[in-house]
Amino acid sequence: MNIRTRLTLIFFSIVTVVLTVMAISTYYFSSQFRKQDFVQRLKNRAINVARVLTQVEEVDADLLKRMERNNPASLTNQYIVVFNYRNEELYRSEGTRTILVDAVMLSRIRNTSEVRFVADDYEGIGFLYNADSDRFIIVATATDVTGFEALANLRDILLTTLGVCIVIVSFLGWFYAGRVLRPISRIISEVSNISESNLSLRLEKGNQNDELGKLALTFNKMLSRLEGAFLSQRTFIANASHEIKTPITAMSGQVEVALLQERDKTYYLDLLQKIMSGLKGLNKLSGRLLLLAQSTNDQSRENFEAVRVDDILWSAKDELLKAQPNYYVDVRFDLNLQDNLLSIQGDEQLLRAAILNLLENGCKYSTDNTVKVELMVENQGFLTITFLNNGQAIPIENLSRIFDPFYRSGAQAFSKKGFGVGLSIVRSVVSLHSGSISVASDQDKNLFIVNLPI
Secondary structure, three states: OOHHHHHHHHHHHHHHHHHHHHHHHHHHHHHHHHHHHHHHHHHHHHHHHHHHHHHOOOOOHHHHHHHHHOOOOOOOOOEEEEEOOOOOEEEEOOOOOOOOOOHHHHHHHHHHOEEEEEEOOEEEEEEEEEEOOEEEEEEEEEOOHHHHHHHHHHHHHHHHHHHHHHHHHHHHHHHHHHHHHHHHHHHHHHHHOOOHHHOOOOOOOOOOOOHHHHHHHHHHHHHHHHHHHHHHHHHHHHHHHHHHHHHHHHHHHHHHHHHOOOOOHHHHHHHHHHHHHHHHHHHHHHHHHHHHHHHOOHHHHHHOEEEEHHHHHHHHHHHHHHHOOOOEEEEEEOOOOOHHHHEEEEOHHHHHHHHHHHHHHHHHOOOOOEEEEEEEOOOOOEEEEEEEEEOOOOOHHHOOOOOOOOOOOHHHHHHOOOOOOHHHHHHHHHHHOOOEEEEEEEOOEEEEEEEEEO
8 A cells, every 4th residue: 555545544534533523423412402402491381381370360270271272382292290299180281192190200300309201202301390389290291393303404414514525535635645745756756867877966855844855955965975975986996996006017017027038136136126015015005995994984983992192192103203213203282281181982093093194194295304293172072183294385276185085186295105095094084083184284384183072
């Protein structure tokens, strides 16, 4: 069963139940009102008869019977019996209908002041009536022909109206469900046209204040992320293939040249050293690629634990200086920086790799192989680490791309050994730790700013 049919049935069921309850309630309360109104009218007629009988001396029982015989105010099948306080019958209406009033009924009326009853097609009431310090018991019955006819007419009207409304509600429910689901059908149609080859397509947002508009907006954001991820993946694969293929091709060419003719020992040793250097480069590149993949995996958050940034910084510095003794790292701490602000939740290995990359890049591209590092708290809740070096300024048009994988900016970058993956790793690691990284470059200074949540 599709959603439209299900919505129609739900709408139909709810409205049908509501209309049925309203119809039954209307009929029930109308029936109760008819009963109360008829009994009250019957009681008033009985009191009028008793009042004429007891208060008008010129009227006796026989005269009263003749008066009531053609009285237009009399109810259908009206029959009235009047008793005095000794239970003696004073008056009884004409007609073939008789009311069986025994001592038990009279006793009930005296005890309860009023008794109502129904027999066959008539309704009756027995009650006490006081007049001129005398007490009477009046028992009256009649048939409410007009009331039952009105009630039957009301029932027919309610049933007809209910049936017509149910039919109308069925069509309206189907139309309404289709109208409600039309934007969803449009979204389904638009989504079905989106594939890997055209991720640039976006859904029509429509009314952004309702849930469907928000759904389309959220889906568009997801498409933007997917498009960026696919583009990054394609670029990454293309660049990685190029970076891996180039040294492999070079080493293969060197081996092929060496095999063309017999060489001396020195040549072979030199060739092996070059191949070893190429293999080390490939090994380093594969390590960087694995680290980049690890830093973009959200599951790495599961390994987060409390780590001290200053310990990681000293460890990265020692590792860099062992590999490059000619480099110099100047570390400074803000005097207002408290010890507890140096601890964050994170992955120690990834943070060390990110800091090591920033230290290495700072020294590599500095004119004096020096990078100045400072730890401070500029924004509340964030630990700020700055990396400043003296080097050729990064062109403004390249600042937004230096964190892309395998992107290298300017002629100076290509004059230095590297793969263009380091800053991509840094950005991924910082993002994984819910931090931010920015860069500022002016004349002969480059400043990288990393903010990590404390």
